[in-house]
Amino acid sequence: MNVLINRAIQCFLRDVWGMGVWCDVARAAGLSPRGFEPLLDYPADLTHHLLAAASVRLNRGRDDLLEDLGTYLVSHPSRAAVRRLLRFGGISFHDFLQSLEDLPARARLALPELALPDLRLEHPAADLFRLSIAPGFIGAGPVALGLLRAMADDYGALVLLEPEGMDTDGAAVLTIRLLDATHGEGRAFVLGAL
Structure with missing residues (x-):
């Protein structure tokens, strides 16, 4: 699974910050700028080295980079498949939120090697x-x-998101206040085939 995460970080850095930044981060993390091979295994701590190198290179906090990665996964044109998987959660942001518990199982249908947390x-x-x-x-x-x-923007909803707690083992609790479900015009999306 870590190759998928590392590859997502690589694509995020390359697509958002440019190839030069990716090459600098890769070298600082002890990687080839060619990046990650999908079928190879990589040490689990490589992700930490990659994020640390990116934080130093971009002078940004690790959590800020990870939050930007989450936005990138939904909003960047090269990640349209992720957005599509998420939008199948419902026709409104409220429906999408209600479908979040099913997301790990839906993701496994698309990528069996991806084990999202419950x-x-x-x-x-x-x-x-x-x-x-x-x-x-x-x-x-x-x-x-x-x-x-990013999904709230995609649906045109106005939300207030706040972390209640985030542990070093990855556990987190987030508060989501849906202020206005139809605040703006969402991005077009068709559930069925045209």
């Missing part, structure tokens, strides 16, 4: 949601924040 959604009030992310996927909280912000 997600649990609570809905304590009409406009309030609490998303709990199980441990095991370091950086899942910041990535989820970026992804949720």
Whole structure:
């Protein structure tokens, strides 16, 4: 699974910050600028080295980079397949939130080697949601924040997202307040084939 994460970081750095930044980060992390081969195994700590090198090179915090990665996974044209997988969660942002617990299983259908952490959604009030992310996927909280912000924009919803807690083992709890489900015009999306 770590090759998928590392490859996503590589594509994010290359697509958003440019090939020069990716090459600098790769060298600092002890990698070839060619990047990751999909069928090879890489040490688990390589992801940490990659993020540390990117943080230094871009003078940005690790969590800020991970949040930007979450946004990139939804909003960048090269990641249209991720957006499409997420948009199958429903026709509104509210529906999308309600489908989050099913996301790890849906992702495994598309990428069997991707083991996303378990997600649990609570809905304590009409406009309030609490998303709990199980441990095991370091950086899942910041990535989820970026992804949720991008998905809210994609649906045209106005939301307030706040981390309640993020542990070093990857566990996180995020509060999602849906302020206006139809705040703006969302991006076009067709569930069925044309």
